[in-house]
Structures are given as structure tokens and as C-alpha cells.
Amino acid sequence: MSAVTADQRAGAAGTPVPASPTKKRGRRAPASRVHLAGWGFVTPFLVAFALAFLAPLAYSVYLSLFRNQLIGGNQFVGIQNYLAAFSDGKFWDGALRVGLFLAVQVPVMLAIALVAALAIDSGRLHGKSFFRIAIFLPYAVPGVVAVLMWGFMYSDRMGLTGHLNDWVGFALFTPYTKQWILVAIGNIVTWEFVGYNMLIFYSALRTIPGELYEAAALDGAGQFRIVRAVKLPALRGAIVIATIFSIIGSFQLFNEPNILKTIVPTLISTSYTPNMYAYNLSFVGQQVNYAATIAIIMGVLTAVIAYVVQLRASREND
């Protein structure tokens, strides 16, 4: 049941309440006082929201309509930046790369997180608090540190990879090659965020009322049947939320490749992900306006995909 359908239903029920100011003039005063009080309560939020979200957004849109050149200065160019972006191979390469990353890494990560949450929740695991903390711990490691750590481990000269390859006698693991670098990044991101998603799933599992399990047990359901019939349906909301967070995270992919770039500069280009592209354009290339354009397009893309996922999830719900 989505908000949209609920609104439609309200409309269909045919209960329009058109304001008829002439008739209700007498009762207007108290009504507006109530309204004012309401505004008073939400104003602090609205101010913060406007400053933190709307202002930067509006400013970005404003910036994206200009072009500031080293020669020629600043001028209004309308939607030219957008037209340029739509035919910019570098931008779309980056966008496709994060799209591919999303399609592969997110399901893998969420599946691992789901299995971990179900295992910890099953009550059949010894030392479940230990596992819960251990799986969550990587999330507490600052992202930059995590990437540097993995960056060293991936190194063939001094890292774990080098030792493993020495041990098996040939180059089995080659994370620092064109074919594997994206997988290597996916591995880091998965390691970082499995615990976070596991915790979302686990807390959702803890809210399932005990009666459901009792009922299931009475009906003779085994553990796997309980998982399928009770736990997974109860997790639907959490899975949708985790998926949307992960989509946003994937489209914002920046830290991991950008730090690995210092170790393998030729493997990861300056336009490897759209965020890296925007960053390099604005901070090194002084093309703030075009960077704003790219950020806005990516923002819209992210919103659209997140919305489609949410819409699909709610339709299946109905």
C-alpha cells in the first residue's frame, strides 16, 4: 500500500472538502491560530532543512547554468552543460561502472548480511554476541583506514596477496590488474558494510513477535520453513531500506577508488566514478559548473532508481 494509492483512494471516496471562506469566516480565527502554532513547531526543522538540503541543491542548480572560463570569465550558458554531459563519454563510462558495481556488489553484500543476521538470530550459534560485534566491527573502522589497509594487503610486493601467490607458486590473486580492480574495490566495500546491513536485518528480526514462532512451531514448521514464511516476509521493509541505502552508496562511490588511485594511479582513472570525475573537475580542473551539472544528473539518476526500487517493492507488497 503506497502513499500514492492511499491518496487516490481518498480522492475516489469523493470527500472533497473545498474551503468556503464566506461561510466559515466566523471560525477562521481559531483555525489560523492552530495553523500558526503548527508552523511554530516545524519552523526550526524547515530552517535547518532549507539550509542543509535545499540551499546547496538550489545553489548547485544555479551553478550548473553557468560556465566560468580561465579566459572569458563567467557567463550564463543555460542548459549547455547538461547537453555536454549527456554526450560526455567519460561521464557515462563512470556511470555505467557504478551501475555494474551496484548490480553485482549490492546483492552479494546484502545476501551475506542476510545470512549473517539469520544465523545470529537463529539461536543456534555459539558466541552470537561475539559474531555480531566481529561482523559489525569493520563498519567502525574509518573508511580511509580500511582502504589503506586493503590497499597494502592487495600489494603483490609486500601484502597478503604476494604471500598467497608465493605460497601457491603462481599469480593466483591479481587484484591490481584491469580485470580485477573493480572486484577488489567491491570486496573492500562489502567488507566495510556487511556488518551495518546485518545490524539493520538483525534488529528487524528482533521485532518479530514470539507468538508467530510458537504458531509456526505448532504448525510443525522447521527452521528453514520459519525463515521462509515468517522471517523473510518480516524483513521486507528492512531489505528495501538497506537496498536503497546501498544504491545511494554505490552511486556515491568515491573513497575507495580515490584512495586506491594513490597506490595504482594508472588503473583507476580520474573519471573512474562520476563522483571522482566531478571532484577532479572542480578541485583540479576548476570546472565547478560542469562538476555541479554532473552531480545533479547523478543525484536525479540516484533518486529515480531508488524510487523505482521502492515502488516495485511496494507493488509486490500489495
Added chain:
Amino acid sequence: MRLNRVHRTIAAVAAATVVGATLAACSGGSEDGGTGGAEGATAEEIEAALQEGGSMTYWTWTPQAEDQVAAFEAAYPNVDVELVDTQGAADNNTELQNAIAAGDGVPDVIQLEYQSIPQFQLPGQLTDLSAFGYADLEDLYTPSTWGAVSQNGGIWGLPQDSGPMALFYNKAVFDQYGIAVPATWEEYVEAGRKLHAADPTKFIANDGGGDAGTVTSLIWQAGGKPFQVDGETVTIDLADEGTQKWADMYQPLIDEELLGDIPGWSDEWFAALGDGTIATLTTGAWMPGVFESGAPAGAGNWRVAPMPTYDGTPANAENGGSAQVVPAAAENKLLAAGFLKWLNSSEESVELFLASGGFPATVSDLQSDEFLSYESEYFGGQKINEVLVAGADSVNPGWAYLPWQSYANSIFTDTVGQAYLDRSSLTDGLAKWQAENVAYGTEQGFTISE
């Protein structure tokens, strides 16, 4: 239903954060600040301002800056210099860009690499120091450093140091494998083959394709002039004779896997300089101080030689080096001008700079007996400055950097760097680099000819 509303908000917020995150820090705003040429001052007025005092800010990543500022404040007790360590050129330039764009917190004096000066000078973001009579200081500095700060009819900074290139080599490794110091690039490549064949863990040089600064200097040394700037007209020709000469010499090093690919300036890199993994380094004359502090394990093993040549004729290039400049938006220009002149021309300041391994840009210091006869313990007692200073004499004239060199360097790995990665043709990589630079320059309003 509530959950769904949450989702919709998430979707909206997603858009906001993706956009906001990238842009929060980089407000654009046009900066058409004047060239600063209008408000000049005489030496007396500057001296009077220094005596009267005030406060100013100075951004730099020079290690000696703290000592220099302390000495300056002792000489002019009324002036308070707030020193900001910007850690390195990249952060330094980005912070300056942001401050200028924000119109707030712009430093009064800031260090800029020679190659970054045009990028700030062209949009009118630097003060023309000829208004303070600093054109008269020309004779104090070497021609190449003065050339780097004086362009487009103005004086945009005073040189701090210079970096004529030299060949730094690990004598212990060379002796161990019976390798002679290469005088030509041909011998250099041959030495690379011999070394790597004898010990596959050792490399004649370390270059993983991420170091545009060294490559442009090597092209310069080969006689290339790929970038020519004439006001708003920029010529880019990364296929000229000199550039091609470098590419032909360098290609075998890549094809035969004779180069190490350790990330430059990393701990691993310093360790490799210390233990002989990297046997030579062609870089600027400012390197000895870095060796001493960064690779103590290599003490006694390293020596300095002139750059290898292509045909026996000495030829050299500059690598790195910085000047200090006064941004057009600086608030205390008189103090800034006074401090700048003291910093880069007073005996007291330059001496402090030299004391911890700096390589000067001032002619008198380069030619002083004390400087030339200095025997470096790290370099086994070698009089390194004799070699380094001699290298300054044969720097090829006529080199220019692009007005957007830092951006050009950032995309070097995307283009030329791919030749290193795929062991493919450097010439093709250079052509791609050229194409991207032509596109960028055109976008920025320059007239580009190829």
C-alpha cells in the same frame, strides 16, 4: 504506508546528498579581481608599513618556513605572521582556489610551484609586483627561475628555490653489479637491462606512469617544447622532435619491464630508495634534503652525476621549485610585499633556507664558495652542489608549462599512464594526452593550435 513515505524522503534526500556532498566545499563564484597593478608603493612606504606592523598570513609547505618566520618577526617585532602549513602543492593550490572563490581567508603571501603560477595569474588572481619596484630584483635570481615568475608583462612572485635536474644513483648497487655511471641515455637503458637481469628485484628507475612532473621535465631535457603559451593562444604539440626523442628512449624501459612501479613518495618508495631497490632517480636539485630525511638507510650509498645526454652535449631541465606570490585578494599587500622580499632575497632568510638542504634560486648563493664546497655526508663526502649547480648552466631555454598544468598532470595517468599499464606505445599515449588538453583548453576559452 509510513514506511513508503520514508522511502520517498530517502529518494529525495539521496538526490540532495549526492549533489550537496560534491559541492558543499567548492562554491564557484566568478573572480574577476584586478591584477593589483594599480596600487603600487615605494621601498620606503613598504619599510614604513613593516615598522608600523600589523598581522598577515603566509601559506607554505616549505620545511624551513617556521625558522624563517621567527627570524622575520625578530627583525620586525610589530609584524605578526600567521604561518599555515599547507602540507604540499596539491592541497595548497586547492585551498587557495577555494579561498579566492569564497572571497574570504585569502592568504597575504603563498607558495606556488612555478608550473602553477599561470593558472592563477591568467584569471587575474595574483598581484603584479612590478608596482613595488620588484622588477629591479631580476639580477638576484637565475634566468630560468626569473623567467618562471615574470610573464605576460608582470612580475608575479619571487623565486624561493630551483630544481635543475641531476642523476642520483646508488653507487653501492652500481658497484655490486659492475655498472658504470651512464653518461648517455643509451647507456642508461643498457644499465637498466644489466641490473634487472642480474637482480630482478632491482630497477634502474621507478616510474609507474603516475608522475607527470618527472616526465615533462625529461621531455624538457630532451629538447622538447610541447607547450607554448602566448597570451590566450596555446600551442600543444606532444609529438615534436624532443618529445619523440624522449619517447623513443623511454619505450624500451617500459616494454622490457625495467621500471619499478612503487607509488612515489610513499613509505614503500622511501624504503626502496634506502635499500637499493630503486637504483637511480632523475629529479630536481632539491632532492638531497629529502634523501637525508626520508631514506636514512641509503646514507653513504648515493651519489650525484650530471643528467645522461642524448648525444654527448650537456642538456638539462628544471624539475619542481617554487616561488612565493601575493594573491590579488590579499588584504595587507604592503606587509606582504615587504615580507616576500625579505623572505626570498635577504641573506638571513636564504641562509636559513639553505641550512636544511634547500637549493637556492639566488645567483650569489649558488656561486658562493661555502655552498659549492659543501661536502655531503649522506653522499659519501661528495661535493654535490658542484654537480648540481653545474647542471643549472645547461638548462634548455624556451620551455613553458600549460596554464592548466595541474589539471593536465591529473589526467596524465588516464592517457600516457595507460602506455605504462598496457606496455603500449608512449607516442599513442602522448597523442591522447594532447587531445584531452586541447579539449580542455578550448573549453576554458583559449585559442589552441596543434
